Amino acid sequence: MDAQDIESPELRLSRWWTLPVVSAAQLLVVLDGTIVNIALPSAQSALGMSDGSRPWVVTAYALAFGGLLLIGGRVGSAWGHRRAFGIGLAGFAVASALGGAAGNQETLFAARALQGAFAAVLAPAGLSLLTMTFTGPRERGRALGVFAAVGAAGSAIGLIAGGLLAEYAGWRWCLYINVPVALLALLGTALVPADRPHRDGGRLDVAGALLSALGFAAVVYAFTEAEAHGWGSANVLVPLTAGVLLLTAFVAVEFRAPHPLLPMRVLLHRARAGALITVSLMFVAMFGFYLFMSYYTQTVLGYSPLQSGLALIINAVAALLGSTLAGRLHGRLAPGLLILPGLGAAAAGVWILTRLTAQSTDVLPLYLAPALVLTGLGLGCVLPPTASLATSDVRPQDIGAASAAYNAAQQLGAALGTALLNTVAAGASASYAASTAGRATRDAVSVHGYTVALAVAFGILLATMCVAGPLVLPRTGRRSGA
Numbered sequence: 084m085d086a087q088d089i090e091s092p093e094l095r096l097s098r099w100w101t102l103p104v105v106s107a108a109q110l111l112v113v114l115d116g117t118i119v120n121i122a123l124p125s126a127q128s129a130l131g132m133s134d135g136s137r138p139w140v141v142t143a144y145a146l147a148f149g150g151l152l153l154i155g156g157r158v159g160s161a162w163g164h165r166r167a168f169g170i171g172l173a174g175f176a177v178a179s180a181l182g183g184a185a186g187n188q189e190t191l192f193a194a195r196a197l198q199g200a201f202a203a204v205l206a207p208a209g210l211s212l213l214t215m216t217f218t219g220p221r222e223r224g225r226a227l228g229v230f231a232a233v234g235a236a237g238s239a240i241g242l243i244a245g246g247l248l249a250e251y252a253g254w255r256w257c258l259y260i261n262v263p264v265a266l267l268a269l270l271g272t273a274l275v276p277a278d279r280p281h282r283d284g285g286r287l288d289v290a291g292a293l294l295s296a297l298g299f300a301a302v303v304y305a306f307t308e309a310e311a312h313g314w315g316s317a318n319v320l321v322p323l324t325a326g327v328l329l330l331t332a333f334v335a336v337e338f339r340a341p342h343p344l345l346p347m348r349v350l351l352h353r354a355r356a357g358a359l360i361t362v363s364l365m366f367v368a369m370f371g372f373y374l375f376m377s378y379y380t381q382t383v384l385g386y387s388p389l390q391s392g393l394a395l396i397i398n399a400v401a402a403l404l405g406s407t408l409a410g411r412l413h414g415r416l417a418p419g420l421l422i423l424p425g426l427g428a429a430a431a432g433v434w435i436l437t438r439l440t441a442q443s444t445d446v447l448p449l450y451l452a453p454a455l456v457l458t459g460l461g462l463g464c465v466l467p468p469t470a471s472l473a474t475s476d477v478r479p480q481d482i483g484a485a486s487a488a489y490n491a492a493q494q495l496g497a498a499l500g501t502a503l504l505n506t507v508a509a510g511a512s513a514s515y516a517a518s519t520a521g522r523a524t525r526d527a528v529s530v531h532g533y534t535v536a537l538a539v540a541f542g543i544l545l546a547t548m549c550v551a552g553p554l555v556l557p558r559t560g561r562r563s564g565a
């Protein structure tokens with residue numbers, strides 16, 4: 084029996100307040116990656132944005148979030164994760180209100196960057212609070228299951244909410260909606276058990292902070308530019324090369340720093356490294372999957388943005404079921420025994436869509452529904468155990484760094500998946516159109532590109548199983564991270 088199973092009812096109630104509060108914040112962070120996308124055309128028209136500047140509404144958020152995550156993790160450890168969590172929520176609410184009230188594109192871009200900066204404090208602090216609050220295997224599994232379900236469903240919820248708000252309330256409410264949610268979560272933070280800051284007496288690792296922020300931002304920027312300019316463009320190669328060099332220098336600095344921003348012992352743990360690799364590569368594949376689901380349903384099947392988002396409810400419900408199952412099995416099965424079947428289920432779901440053609444009939448029951456169910460179940464089974472592995476068996480002062488590394492792996496995977504698979508699809512479509520000498524229909528060309536990109540996503544998931552298996556599966560005679 085876990086020690087947490089015999090605690091007082093008052094303490095138990097206080098601890099369980101942490102879960103809805105942190106889950107609400109996680110929903111804000113994930114949802115904001117997609118909810119604004121639906122509102123972009125309206126915002127562009129209202130603020131007079133050019134086509135070239137419009138992507139900065141998304142890019143500003145991604146750059147600040149990805150670039151500042153490791154610093155956000157250090158802030159949580161130094162100030163206390165509950166305090167950092169509250170600051171992140173308050174700042175996110177203010178930035179959202181500023182963006183909703185923006186009178187020009189510069190204000191909107193700045194607000195989106197501020198949202199990303201406060202999200203970089205909020206996300207690792209929230210995961211750290213869950214890790215410290217739920218220490219028993221059974222309750223940690225349940226808590227991480229709910230947390231993962233919210234994260235997995237957040238993108239679909241963002242598309243649905245964005246469609247409804249943009250259509251019936253106006254694009255500004257795609258930002259204003261964050262304010263009441265953040266304020267309610269902020270009020271709930273008062274009921275979350277307090278934690279102690281871990282001040283090691285050393286100075287901030289300024290070199291590590293600068294190198295990590297610039298390196299991650301450069302890599303994310305390169306990924307966001309790849310879709311528009313191609314991987315061989317200087318717009319991509321220059322920031323990508325700079326980012327890799329900066330991150331290499333960051334690793335070298337962290338090995339020598341007396342008080343590193345990201346202690347290398349966090350990454351050199353076998354099972355934790357496997358969890359970070361798994362979640363990063365899975366996000367590469369899954370964000371490509373969501374992207375093409377949106378494209379296919381709207382451009383080929385003729386769905387509206389709202390209808391396309393509603394179709395993803397199937398995926399969200401499946402993710403909820405998968406994460407609930409993974410949470411209940413946490414502590415009974417080694418994490419790797421949940422991660423590998425989850426990857427296999429997601430791979431099977433992606434493979435189904437590689438069979439699509441422009442002439443396919445009964446698309447929803449024969450292709451889309453099974454694919455959405457399998458990928459949702461797979462994602463739900465992978466996220467709780469990887470989150471557990473990423474944050475288990477770390478020193479108290481390293482929990483913020485481990486949580487930040489987990490969030491950074493997701494962010495990089497999502498940015499790379501969107502850019503890489505979009506580029507693959509565009510190239511495959513162009514080659515197919517040229518090979519058919521213009522005889523193929525527009526839908527046939529588009530679907531061919533989608534299926535080639537999804538075949539790459541399928542291969543990535545299979546490769547992830549091969550790479551992650553030796554790292555996350557328990558060694559003989561022991562459980563890794565259970």
